[in-house]
Amino acid sequence: MHRFFNPQSIAVIGVPARTGDGSFNNVETMVRYGYKGKVYPVNPKATEIYGRKAYPSVLDIPETADLAIISVGRDRVFPLFEECVRTGIKRVVIISQGFADADQRGKELQDQIVNLARENGVRIVGPNTMGLLNNYARFTTGFVDLPVPERFSPVSLIAQTGYIQVASVDHAYRSWGKAVDIGNSCDIHFVDALEYFADDPETKVIAVHMEGMKRGAKFLEIASKVTVKKPIVVLKTGRTGAGAKAALSHTGSLVGEDSVFDAAFDRTGIIRVRDTADWRLAIKALICFDEMAGPRVGIVTVTGAGGIMAIDACERQGLALAELPAGLSETLREGMPEWIHVGNPIDIWPIGMIGGDYPGAVGRALTGLLQSPDVDGAVLIIPAMNSPLHQNMADLSPVVAEARRKTGNRKPVAAFLYADEHKEFPDRYEALDGVASFDSPEECVRGLAVAYKNYQGRNRRGRSPKQYPIDTTAVETLAGEGRREGALLGDSAFLLLEVFGIPCVKSRYSGGTWDELEQAAAGLAWPVVLKLAGSPFLHKSEWGGVITGIRDIDALKAAWETMTQSVRRRDPSVKIETFQLQEQASGKELLLGLKWDPQFGHVIACGMGGIYTEVYRDISRAIVPIDGIDAETMLRELTMFPILTGVRGEKAVDMESLVDILERLSFLAATIPDLSELDVNPLIVSDQGCRAVDARILW
C-alpha cells in the first residue's frame, strides 16, 4: 500500500488528449496538484498531453511504472489491464464505472480482471473509484481539479466513494492527510487500507466511510488491534432498509442489518458516528484532544444559558458534571457580593465584571478545574469579539495556555468562541495542546465525549471466552441431523442445547389422540403446558396452540378438546400429528438467539421473550464469541434489566446462571460454525435458575 500512496512513476491510461475546462484530464489535475514523480500519459490518438510525451500503449513507456491508472469505457478496461500486467506493473487504479456497481455483465467483467490480477500478484484499487490522495506527497489520482489545501491533518480516510475526497472542506478537519476510495473494492479493501494506516507514521486518526462490508470478521480482528494504538472513527451509511437498497446499486457491496454493525463495532473500540456532521466533529476532537480519562466535565461560561445547553448535552452524551473542586468557590467569590453563587457550570460573567478582571477570573476558574483530580475535561464558553471596546473579551488563548502550563496536564478543553464573526480566533486556541474550538456549547460536549470514547476504546479489556468440555460425538450426531433436515425443532433442539449444558424443561411428545396424551402425561409433574407441535404450527399462538396452567388430568382433557377444536376451526384440512406436553416453568420470559451474519459471522442475541418480542424489540446483540463480562453487558443494556434484578419486591433472577447460559450459547455457535439460526423463546428465568421452554435451530 505504501507504494500506492507514494508512486515514483505513473502510467495514466485513457487520459484525454484535451486539457482545460471540462476535460477531466488526470494528468493535468495530477500535475497541477503538485505531483513530482514521472507521469506517462497513454493515449494512442495524441503525441503530447499537457506538455508530456504521450504513448500509444502502456507497452511503449520506457520503464515499468509503479502505478497505472485506467479510465476508459468498461468494455475496454480488461485488454488495457492485461497490457499493464504484461509490462510487470503491480499496482492499478481502475477509475471506470459500470462493473459490480451496475449489472451482471459488469460483475463478470470485474471478476475477469480480478482473476488475472490474482494470478499475477497485481493489486487493484477500484473499479468505480476516484483512487488515491496523499497530501504529504502532493499526489492525487482524481480527475477533478482539487484545490491544494493550505493545511491538512494526520487523518487518513478510507471511503467507498470519491466525493468525500472532493468535499474535504465539508467533511474533513482542515483536509485529509491521505485518502483512498476503495470503490467496488474488487481487491484492495477496508482491511488492506486499515492494515497500512495502522502502521503508517503519517496517520494519527483513521476515518472510515462504510456502506457495506465483505470481510467483516477480519476487519473487526484488525480494528480491534488498531484502536489500542490509534482511533478509528466510522461513518456507516445505508443504515435503513431504503438506504441499504441504494448502497447495493452503488458499490455492489453487501449491507447488513444496521444493529449488527453496532454490535460488531461495540467491543472493538471503533467509534461510530451518526452522520457527516458528527463525523467531522469527532475527527477534529480526535486530532486536537488526547483521550479524556473519565466522564467528569467542568464548565466555565460567560452565559448561564450556554451552561445549561452544555449540561443538556452532557446528559445526552453520557458525561457527568464534575463536582466543583474544593476551595474553587471561595477563590472565585473573594470580594464578591454575597448573592454570587459559584457552581459547575461556573458562571464567570458577574465575577469578571464585578471584580474588573474578566480574563483573570476565567484563568482562575479554568486552572482550578484542570488541576482538580475530580475533573477530566473542560468546556469553555466565552465570546471572542473583535470590537475595540472589548479588547479583554477578544482572545483568551494566552489565559488558556497559562492554565495549561500551570496544571501540567493535557486534559481536553473544548471552547465555544461565540460572536466571532470572521472565525479569527479558533486557530489561536487550537495551536495549544489539547484545545479545540466548536460551534456551540453542545458540540463542545460532543467533542469531549469523543475523547472519552477514545479512552474507553483504547483501554478496554481483552476477551476471554470460555471453552466447555462437551460430548463431541453427540454434537456431531445432532448437528448432522440438523444439516440433513435443515432444522432441529422441539426435543431434538433441546438435546443439542443440553449437550452444551443449557437447561431445558422436561417434556414429552405424544400423538394426537387422547389416549396417547394421557400416557405421555404420566411421566410429568403438574402443572403442565400443552402445545401443538410439528411443522404446520411454527407460530403456535396463532393457532390457539398453547394452553398453560393445566393442574390435573381433567384439565388436560379439557385443554386437549379446546385445542383440537381451535385447529379445526382455523383450518379443517390440518391434522394434529403431535402434541408436546411440558412441565410448566414460571418466571420471566427471555429470548436467546443466534443468527449467522454473512459479514461478521454469528451474532448472539438476548432480550425480552414471549409473544411481544417483536413489539418491544428489547434485544441486545454481540458478535460471537463472548465472555462472561460481555454477557453481563448484554443483559445490562436491556430496558428490562431492572425486571431481572427485581422490581417492587420481586426476587432477582439467577443472574449467574443466565450469564453462564449466554457464554455456553456463544461456545455452541463457535463449535457449530454452519448453524444459521437458533431461537430459544422463551427461556424462563427465575430465582430458581433458567430453563429453555421452546427452541428451534436452523442450518
Place this chain on the structure above:
Amino acid sequence: MHRFFNPQSIAVIGVPARTGDGSFNNVETMVRYGYKGKVYPVNPKATEIYGRKAYPSVLDIPETADLAIISVGRDRVFPLFEECVRTGIKRVVIISQGFADADQRGKELQDQIVNLARENGVRIVGPNTMGLLNNYARFTTGFVDLPVPERFSPVSLIAQTGYIQVASVDHAYRSWGKAVDIGNSCDIHFVDALEYFADDPETKVIAVHMEGMKRGAKFLEIASKVTVKKPIVVLKTGRTGAGAKAALSHTGSLVGEDSVFDAAFDRTGIIRVRDTADWRLAIKALICFDEMAGPRVGIVTVTGAGGIMAIDACERQGLALAELPAGLSETLREGMPEWIHVGNPIDIWPIGMIGGDYPGAVGRALTGLLQSPDVDGAVLIIPAMNSPLHQNMADLSPVVAEARRKTGNRKPVAAFLYADEHKEFPDRYEALDGVASFDSPEECVRGLAVAYKNYQGRNRRGRSPKQYPIDTTAVETLAGEGRREGALLGDSAFLLLEVFGIPCVKSRYSGGTWDELEQAAAGLAWPVVLKLAGSPFLHKSEWGGVITGIRDIDALKAAWETMTQSVRRRDPSVKIETFQLQEQASGKELLLGLKWDPQFGHVIACGMGGIYTEVYRDISRAIVPIDGIDAETMLRELTMFPILTGVRGEKAVDMESLVDILERLSFLAATIPDLSELDVNPLIVSDQGCRAVDARILW
C-alpha cells in the same frame, strides 16, 4: 411592545461616565450601533457622556422618555425605578442582575419593583437582561458593542438570555431581525412578546429560547393561534434534571419535566428542536422555504454515497423517498449505455459525464422531480467548484432557477453545495424562491423535514373535546371529600370515576378477619382478587398484598392466611384493617393518569400498566383537554400499540371504549381543576371492554 422596540427617546440610567475599551457604556454601544433617537445619559457624576449632555437624575431630563434603561447595583435599582415612575416613563429595561436569579433578598427586591410597576401601569423587561434588539431601527439596549450585521432575517427572537443576541453569527440565519431577552421576566414575558410578534409585519418566523415557563397555558393558547400564521421554533433547554437545576439559579423560573413540554408543544404546531445547531438549521429552513405539503422527497445527486446519506436522514426524519416520476427515467437514459440505472436518488454523475451536458442533466432531473405531483420537495447534492477546469460544475443556480420557472411551484429545494471552499455559492441559490443550501446531505433532509412540520403545524385540525352529562352533586360531594382527606382511594376513587362513566370492576371491602372476608365474598362472582387496602399499603406488591385467580371459598381462605402472614413477616407492627375483594378482570394492563403541572395545567397520560410501568416507561402524554383524535394519537404513540390491536392471533381490545375513557378522564380533569394527581393502574382492557381495577386520586 411596539414602542419597546421603537423608542423615540431613551433615558440611560447608571451609564458609566467612561467610554471606550472595557467601559460597557450603553450610550456608546447604542449610538455606535446606529440608533437615531434621543439619548439621555443619566449619571450624577458626569456632565457629558460620549458627546451627550449627562443628567444627574431621570427627573432632570427635558421630556418623558419612551424608555428607560437601568443598569446599577441591585440595591440601587428600586429608588431609580421609582424616579422613572414619577416622571411618567411607561417602559423600563432593568439590566442589573442579582434579583430572583440570585437569592431570596433579590426575589424580594424584584417583587417590590413589580408591585410599583403594576400600580402605575409601567411595563418592565428584565431584570437580569440584555434587553432589546431591533435591526430594522438599528436599536440595541445592550452594553456590548455588537457589530452591525450586513444582513438580517425577518426572524424575531424571544430568549431567556442575552447571549443569543451577542452570538447571532453562531445561532441566527444571517442575523436576528428583532430580539428580546426577557431575563427574569418579572413582567414582560413569553406571552407578551409572542403576542407582539404574532402581528408584527417585520416578523416572519418566531424563534424562542426557553428554559422554563410560568404562564404555560396562556402561552399554548396564543402559540396555537400564531402557528397558523407564522412558525414558532422553540429551543427548550434544561431538558435534564441537572440542567433544570442550573436553570433555576439562572433565571429563577420554573422548569418542568421535559416530556410535559413535548406534550404541550405537540398539538399547538410549535416546532421543537433538540439543540442550537438544529435550531439554526430550522430557522434557515423556515425563512427560505414555504411549507412542504407532504413527506415525499426526490433527490438529485452527483454522488451515490451522498444519496445514501440523504436516504438515511429521510428515514430518521420521518420523510419518504418519492417514487420516480413516470417517464423521467426514460428521459434521462436517452443515449446512455444500458447499464445506467435511474432511480431515486437520481445518480446524475454518469449521465452528465457520458452525455457531456452535466448542467442540462441536472436541470432535466430537477425539473422532472419538481413538476411531479408525487414529489413534495427536492434535495440537490452537487459540487460547487471554483476551478477554471470545472466551470460547468461551479454555479448551477441558473439551472435551478430555470427548473423553478418551468414548474411554476415553490416546492422546497435543499442544496448541499460541496467543495465550495470559500462559501461563494450559497447566496446565489438562496436568492431563489424556496431554495436553501445546507452543510451536508443529512442537513438538507432535516431542512425539508422542518418545512414539512411547518405545513403540518399550520394545517392541523382544531380540537373538539366532548362534554358529558354528569351528576354534578355527586362530583361535588366526592371532590369535597377528596379535598378534605387529601385523597380518594379504592372504592371512593371508583365512585368518582363511575360518575364520569369510567367503568370499574365490582369490589367489596371487608375488615381483616376471616368472617368479615367470607361475608364480603358472598356478593361477588369467582374468580376474585384479594388485595391489601389502606394507607400502609400504597405499593401493595411490596407487601405481597395482591393474590389473583382465587376460584372458590377454600382458595380464598388460603390466600387470606398467606397474605396475613406475609404482612406480619415484613412488619409485625402493621395491622391489616381492610381487605379489598375484587372480581378478576382479564386482559392487558394499561395505566391511565392525570397530573397537575404548574406550567401547563392537567397532563393526561396513558401507557403500559402493571408493576413494570417504571421500567418500560411506555407512556404518552397530552395536555387536557383532549378529544377523540388526540386520544387515539396517544394510543398510537405507544410502543405497545400493536399489542392493543392484537399480535399473533390475539383479539384486538375494545379501542372505541378505550378512547372514550380517555376523553372522559380529560373531561373529569377539566371539571375538577384542583385535582393534583389521578392514577388508574391497572386499567384492564380486552375485547370485552375496559375496567379500572385500582385507582387513587390526590388533591
